[in-house]
Structures are given as structure tokens and as C-alpha cells.
Amino acid sequence: MGKSTIIPFGPQHPVLPEPLHLDLVVEDETVIDCIPQIGFVHRGLEKLVETRDYNQFIYVAERICGICAMGHSLGYAETVEALMGVEVPRRAEYLRVIWHELSRIHSHLLWLGLAADAFGFESMFMHCWRLRERVLDIFEKTTGGRVILSVVRVGGVNRDIDDAMLREIVSVLDGIKGDYAKIMNTLLTDTSVKNRTVGVGVISKEAALDLSMVGPFSRASDVPYDVRSFGRGAYGDLSDFQPVTDAQGDCFARVKVRCLEVLQSIEIIKELAAKIPAGDISVAVKGAPAEGAQASNVLEQPRGECYYYARGNGTKYLERMRMRTPTSQNLAGMATALKGCDLADVNMIVLTIDPCISCTER
Amino acid sequence: MPQFKQDFSPLSIEAIHDTAAARKAEGFRYVQTLAVNTEDGVDLVYSFMKDGALDNEVASGVPRDAVIPSITDLYLEAFVFENEIHDLFGVHFEGIAIDFGGNFYHLAVKEPMTIISPEQKAARDKARKIAAAKAAKEAKAKKAAEQGGAEAPAKAAAAEKAEAAADAAAKEAELEAKLAVMDPEKAAKVRAAMEAKAKKAAAAERKGE
Numbered sequence: 001m002g003k004s005t006i007i008p009f010g011p012q013h014p015v016l017p018e019p020l021h022l023d024l025v026v027e028d029e030t031v032i033d034c035i036p037q038i039g040f041v042h043r044g045l046e047k048l049v050e051t052r053d054y055n056q057f058i059y060v061a062e063r064i065c066g067i068c069a070m071g072h073s074l075g076y077a078e079t080v081e082a083l084m085g086v087e088v089p090r091r092a093e094y095l096r097v098i099w100h101e102l103s104r105i106h107s108h109l110l111w112l113g114l115a116a117d118a119f120g121f122e123s124m125f126m127h128c129w130r131l132r133e134r135v136l137d138i139f140e141k142t143t144g145g146r147v148i149l150s151v152v153r154v155g156g157v158n159r160d161i162d163d164a165m166l167r168e169i170v171s172v173l174d175g176i177k178g179d180y181a182k183i184m185n186t187l188l189t190d191t192s193v194k195n196r197t198v199g200v201g202v203i204s205k206e207a208a209l210d211l212s213m214v215g216p217f218s219r220a221s222d223v224p225y226d227v228r229s230f231g232r233g234a235y236g237d238l239s240d241f242q243p244v245t246d247a248q249g250d251c252f253a254r255v256k257v258r259c260l261e262v263l264q265s266i267e268i269i270k271e272l273a274a275k276i277p278a279g280d281i282s283v284a285v286k287g288a289p290a291e292g293a294q295a296s297n298v299l300e301q302p303r304g305e306c307y308y309y310a311r312g313n314g315t316k317y318l319e320r321m322r323m324r325t326p327t328s329q330n331l332a333g334m335a336t337a338l339k340g341c342d343l344a345d346v347n348m349i350v351l352t353i354d355p356c357i358s359c360t361e362r
Numbered sequence: 363m364p365q366f367k368q369d370f371s372p373l374s375i376e377a378i379h380d381t382a383a384a385r386k387a388e389g390f391r392y393v394q395t396l397a398v399n400t401e402d403g404v405d406l407v408y409s410f411m412k413d414g415a416l417d418n419e420v421a422s423g424v425p426r427d428a429v430i431p432s433i434t435d436l437y438l439e440a441f442v443f444e445n446e447i448h449d450l451f452g453v454h455f456e457g458i459a460i461d462f463g464g465n466f467y468h469l470a471v472k473e474p475m476t477i478i479s480p481e482q483k484a485a486r487d488k489a490r491k492i493a494a495a496k497a498a499k500e501a502k503a504k505k506a507a508e509q510g511g512a513e514a515p516a517k518a519a520a521a522e523k524a525e526a527a528a529d530a531a532a533k534e535a536e537l538e539a540k541l542a543v544m545d546p547e548k549a550a551k552v553r554a555a556m557e558a559k560a561k562k563a564a565a566a567e568r569k570g571e
Binding site: 035037038039040042044046047050051209211212213225227229230231232291294295296297298305307309311313314315317319320322324328329330331332333336361 | 364365366368370391392393394396398399407409411414416418420437438439441442443460462465466467468469474475479481482485486488489492493
């Protein structure tokens with residue numbers, strides 16, 4: 001039994017894209033305890049809701065995080081619509097889901113590239129980001145923006161996608177699918193990837209349920225929880241939606257779940273592009289949320305369930321807006337996964353959980 | 363396929379820990395805790411979910427000096443939210459499993475979410491004035507209705523005058539709220555222009571007489 005030492009990990013670390021700090025209590029190269037800390041980039045965006053009316057705040061909401069931009073604007077708009085009792089046209093719901101699933105593909109590909117880079121596969125990182133670039137090109141063609149899309153508004157969407165463009169999206173996705181399957185198969189069958197991930201950072205199903213974990217992190221531990229399976233909005237029209245799960249609960253399972261979710265998103269977009277109804281893309285929203293009215297909402301972001309809460313005060317400014325992001329929910333799970341692991345595996349475990357700190361600190 | 367539904371229910375401060383324990387025993391997933399800054403303290407909202415049913419429990423008007431029992435012994439993941447609420451709203455939680463003691467966020471201002479900004483104050487005042495004007499108008503209408511058809515024309519005129527005054531008050535309140543949000547230089551200019559306009563109108567009236 002060696003002496004225990006505390007090793008600080010982050011906020012600046014080659015493997016971390018964002019500032020997360022971990023105090024690792026280490027004994028003979030084994031992590032025996034871990035205390036996560038955030039709070040380095042807190043910006044107070046929730047407070048800004050007091051000085052922006054509910055239509056303006058949508059642009060603040062999507063700037064919370066560059067990767068989850070579409071998800072945040074969608075979650076915010078849905079919450080305000082629930083607060084004011086607005087019914088969104090069917091076509092707008094379809095378009096929102098198509099963009100949201102595209103952003104899931106781009107988020108997962110971005111993460112896969114970073115993960116490959118951490119495994120030591122620099123060329124794989126280039127390939128993943130090359131595919132992601134094609135998704136960003138779709139964004140640019142359909143919305144004018146590559147990262148911040150600004151297409152969602154309270155009551156619908158700002159832009160339509162015509163049939164020719166929908167066909168083009170499907171053909172681009174078909175093209176991506178072939179290339180992506182090659183990358184995925186390489187990654188999932190490679191021995192060096194397996195050596196680093198199989199059996200590392202295991203979270204059992206019981207622990208995942210106990211810690212209320214969300215997103216691919218919990219689905220890799222066989223918890224079949226996915227907000228999309230509630231079938232709200234256009235998700236209700238999907239012929240079959242089953243969350244991607246894996247029973248192993250280790251780093252490899254988490255890589256696998258995210259890999260398969262990209263394929264699932266491609267299928268969702270193709271199905272919705274074929275089924276999309278004609279009609280309006282937005283309704284006019286008038287008035288203001290009533291005083292004391294409150295609404296909550298959940299949405300499946302690329303990293304898991306995100307919770308939104310809004311309260312009105314009788315004016316067009318909201319009294320309170322709150323986003324609880326998937327990463328803040330998963331911090332306790334991450335600390336649990338790190339207990340008992342090898343010091344050299346810490347970066348792999350942190351990365352496969354895919355923490356998004358700028359979302360968490362709003 | 364479970365259906366999503368949400369509801370809000372009241373919660374007393376004393377019952378927070380017991381409710382969380384009951385939810386845990388029933389197999390609910392912990393979703394989040396949030397705080398809302400109000401004039402009578404802080405509202406705490408605890409959310410739990412089971413089979414698509416999102417259960418939001420609202421503890422209203424928690425005094426700022428109250429000590430709230432932590433639920434991290436039941437749901438460890440709540441430590442993030444309890445530390446966050448402590449740093450941003452100044453609500454004290456007792457027995458947090460991982461307690462940062464006020465150093466969770468690196469803040470320039472202490473308890474920033476409890477500061478009522480001029481914009482929010484203006485919005486609240488405006489909402490209150492509009493509500494008051496509306497209530498006064500309704501009360502007048504009710505009174506007039508009670509008096510029936512036998513209302514004297516003078517009375518009706520008086521009621522109308524009062525109504526117009528209430529309207530003017532509401533309009534003024536709205537303008538004040540708008541000015542409060544503007545930057546001070548612009549607001550001063552607008553005020554000066556309005557005064558000049560009022561003077562001109564008064565002068566014109568005098569000439570007419």
C-alpha cells in the first residue's frame with residue numbers, strides 16, 4: 001500500500017477541449033477518489049433573460065454552446081411555446097428535428113475525431129472531421145450558418161427546406177454513410193483501441209440508474225432512456241425508434257453507442273425527409289407569458305437529456321430561464337467511473353463521457 | 363412507449379428531504395434542482411422523473427437565511443446544483459456530499475442571481491401597474507353595473523374620466539419601463555423631448571383660450 005497523493009488534472013490538459021478540473025487522489029498509479037470541479041468559464045447567460053425579451057433570448061440560448069447550438073434554441077423555443085400554449089405547425093416540427101439530428105451527427109463526429117486523436121489516431125481525426133465538414137456544408141446551404149444556425153423561432157422556424165434540397169441532404173447523407181461505416185468498422189475492430197477501452201471505467205446498470213445518468217453515457221450501461229422515445233414532435237411519426245444501448249458499461253461501449261447513433265440519426269433524417277408534410281413553417285406569436293406561469297421541458301441533446309424551465313412575469317421578458325445540461329447531471333457518474341481506474345486511463349474515461357463544460361456553465 | 367407529461371406541485375421546506383427519499387424509494391430518477399429569485403425569498407424547484415412523468419416540486423418563498431437539508435445522501439448527482447444555488451443565490455445547504463464551501467464558481471460578484479437588475483425591476487413595476495389599472499377599471503365597471511340603468515350622466519362622465527386617467531397612468535408606466543431599459547443618455551434625451559412637447563402643447567392651449 002503506497003502513500004496517497006493528489007494529482008491535479010486540468011483545467012488545461014492536452015486531452016481536454018474545455019476547462020474541467022479533477023482532483024485525483026492517487027495511490028500507486030490507481031485513482032482511489034476523484035473530485036470534479038467546474039466554474040472556470042461561468043458567463044451568467046441565465047441572468048441575461050431579464051434584459052432580452054423572449055424572442056431575442058433565442059439567439060442567446062443558441063450561443064450557450066457551439067456544438068449544441070441547435071438543441072438549445074430548440075429546447076428554449078419548445079419551453080416558451082409550452083408556457084404560452086403555442087401550437088407549432090407540423091412541417092416546422094419536421095424541419096426542427098431534421099436540423100437537430102444533423103447537429104447530433106456533427107456533434108458525434110466531432111467527438112469521434114477528438115477521441116481518435118486521444119487514442120493516437122491522428123489520421124482518423126482528420127477523416128472524422130472531413131465527414132463532419134459535409135454536415136456543416138448542409139447547414140450552410142439550408143440556414144446560412146455553419147455552427148450558429150438561428151433557424152428556430154418561438155412558433156416555428158425561420159427558413160424552409162425545399163424538396164430539391166431535401167433530396168440533396170439525403171444523397172449527401174448516403175455518401176457520408178459509406179465513408180462513415182468504413183471509419184466506424186476500423187475504430188471498433190482495431191486492437192489498439194480495444195486495448196485502451198475494453199473493461200476501462202465500467203459503470204454498472206445499477207450505478208447508472210442510481211446516479212440518474214443521461215445520454216449515451218447511461219445507454220452504454222444498458223439504461224434504455226432516450227427522450228426521443230417519448231415520441232414528441234416529429235419523433236412521434238417515426239415507424240420505429242429504439243434507443244441504442246450496450247450492456248458492457250465500459251469505455252468501448254460508450255464509443256460504440258455514439259458510433260451507432262450517427263447511423264440512427266441518418267436513418268431518422270431520411271425517413272422524415274420522405275414523410276415531411278406541406279404547410280406553414282411558423283405561426284405568429286402574440287402577447288406575453290402570464291405572470292407566475294411556469295413550464296418545464298426535456299430534450300435529447302447529443303450528450304443526453306437536457307432540462308429547461310421557464311417562468312413568466314406578465315411582460316415579454318421572462319422572470320427566469322434555466323437549462324440543466326446533460327454534463328452537469330453526469331459529473332457524479334464520471335467521478336464514480338474514475339474511482340479504481342489506472343492513472344493512464346483517466347483521459348480515456350473523461351473523453352468517452354464527452355463532457356461539455358460551456359453548456360454546463362452557461 | 364411512455365408518454366411525456368409534466369406537473370408542478372407545492373412542497374414545504376421541511377418535507378424536501380422526506381419527499382426526495384420517497385421519490386428514490388419509488389424508483390424516480392433525479393432530474394434537477396433550480397432556484398428562482400423572488401421578492402419573498404427564493405423558490406426551489408426539485409424535479410424527478412419516472413416513465414416519462416416529470417414531477418416538479420416547488421418550495422415557494424424559501425427565506426434567504428434558511429438552511430436546506432441536502433439530498434446528496436440520496437442523489438449524489440445533486441451536489442452540482444446545490445453548490446451552484448449556494449454560490450449564485452446564497453441559499454445554504456447542509457450536508458452536501460461534495461461541498462465546495464462557496465468556491466464552486468469563480469465569481470466577480472457575490473450571489474449574482476439575487477441582484478434585481480433595473481430592467482427586471484421595471485418589468486415587475488410595469489406588470490404591477492398594468493394589473494392595478496386593470497383591476498381599477500374592472501371595479502369601476504362592476505360598480506357602474508351595480509348601479510344599473512339609473513346612472514346619472516355626471517357619474518358616467520366621472521367614471522370615464524377616471525378610466526382615461528387609469529389608461530394614462532398605464533401608458534406612463536409603460537413609457538417609464540421602456541426608459542429604464544434604455545441607456546441613461548438616450549433616456550435623458552427622450553425625457554427632454556417629451557417635456558418640450560408638453561410645454562408646447564400647454565402653450566398652444568393657452569393661446570386657444
